[in-house]
Amino acid sequence: MLLIRATGTTPLNADDTADTARLRMIADMQPPFARLMGAKIVEATRDRVVAEVFVREELANRNGGLHGGAVMAIADNLGGTATFLNLPEGANTTTLESKTNFFAGCPLGETITAETTPLHRGRSTMVWQTRIVRADGKLAAIVTQTQLIIGKDARPRTAD
């Protein structure tokens, strides 16, 4: 089930319904590269974006697990999506930098979960942290990335 709502805490009303539709549209407009990674967004609110990825053979490294490059690619896409969900219409974002620590391999044939939450949502930049978790619950990697906000009057909908 795809869970998309305006925020995690606000009760729904007419405005929220329009907002929720917009959030869903943003989350659905995944770029071609996200589709190549096979990332399927299962939750998208302003405070949390979650994707699931089946570790198919095309994503493999030399050791028969999920390639570290794929881990970073999946997380980068979520951080960009999460930023979009917090921007007013007309504003845009680009990744300034991204840092990943790897803790454990992810076996082929399993489904991993990637969860992105905010560390900072400011006027110029947002910083997101993504946890990559294996099917057995083990933390496989953590990605921290900075998004630059581009566009006139680009003020976030949510500030930390």
Place this chain on the structure above:
Amino acid sequence: MLLIRATGTTPLNADDTADTARLRMIADMQPPFARLMGAKIVEATRDRVVAEVFVREELANRNGGLHGGAVMAIADNLGGTATFLNLPEGANTTTLESKTNFFAGCPLGETITAETTPLHRGRSTMVWQTRIVRADGKLAAIVTQTQLIIGKDARPRTAD
């Protein structure tokens, strides 16, 4: 032309020929994910690994350029390959961490070059820096990554 040789500075002899064959074999054994990225290794020595990638539509971000995740994925694969080229037989490597700074977008339909050179080659870890350069010569991104060396008696062939 694929340029693979034992080192950039040593004259060739019988041992080097065997070594060069081994380097070529390592460079050729690219994992499935590297093929998915379309990375083509055009030079592989112990001191430098270079790949070219055509920016096809499947690698696109929302803005119609090369996805940042693809940039990191391509670089990660080169750093792993470069480490392998410096390891004795039987040793293995895994990426501990990776850091990317993005400077400029890479348009679709062009070919980028990724060049990896060592910052550090030690007994426990190696650190590689990869420069992603556009067709027009502009530096698009720089990736620095740490590879952990795994395996008994894993002593690098080359030390910095």
Place this chain on the structure above:
Amino acid sequence: MLLIRATGTTPLNADDTADTARLRMIADMQPPFARLMGAKIVEATRDRVVAEVFVREELANRNGGLHGGAVMAIADNLGGTATFLNLPEGANTTTLESKTNFFAGCPLGETITAETTPLHRGRSTMVWQTRIVRADGKLAAIVTQTQLIIGKDARPRTAD
């Protein structure tokens, strides 16, 4: 009050008392540079190390706040201390890499809190994340660092 105990969850017994004394000794043996920063460790368990730092004028940047370099220095020291608390006797550690994101300035004349918790405690490396929080509760910076474990049979006391 200085809180040092063997773990956050284990009931105390005779062995724990000896262990607690050892933890206290490690936490007390701060290097000269930690004293120069004015970092005062107020809690030290295997799962969490907390320090307080008064932002005196010597730690100032050009803008009259805590220098970013001091933020990183304080965190690096905590990550090293936290690793020591998890190592068996005879093993040692060194920082492999450290990454900091800055979110807000820390005014002079206030006391900041730095809290370090583990992301990963393995046989070869440990990864710690330190949150720098201002007196008003705002998150000022986050530091993620990798510690290499040195020394024969260096197996952590606690594994994640």
Place this chain on the structure above:
Amino acid sequence: MLLIRATGTTPLNADDTADTARLRMIADMQPPFARLMGAKIVEATRDRVVAEVFVREELANRNGGLHGGAVMAIADNLGGTATFLNLPEGANTTTLESKTNFFAGCPLGETITAETTPLHRGRSTMVWQTRIVRADGKLAAIVTQTQLIIGKDARPRTAD
């Protein structure tokens, strides 16, 4: 000898003399924390800032070498100084993020050199890389940091 000039390549003229005086003034206005680190700027152009630091006992870690925190602090200060040298009057800068890889220890009683050069000088951000080199010429650490440019019409004097 303190070497400060408008750029490394431009011949001096009347305008350059005024510019050189301004560069010298910026380089001389080091914040209190830089003085605490004992960093002495020995060269300051728009393309390169170099400092020397004597590794005194106050900067020591547990192992009797230069504390990693001090390495990061010295580099952060140089990156900020280098950004200032490239900004028009009235603009300001703050460190967004910083990443350090450590390769070798720096013994007490020696003088290290820190050299900062640009990776990117744009309108919104600049990215600098600092190499920390020991007295024996060995690369001890490398620091990459992003500076956010603050202030109206903040356009760099030099663009990469």
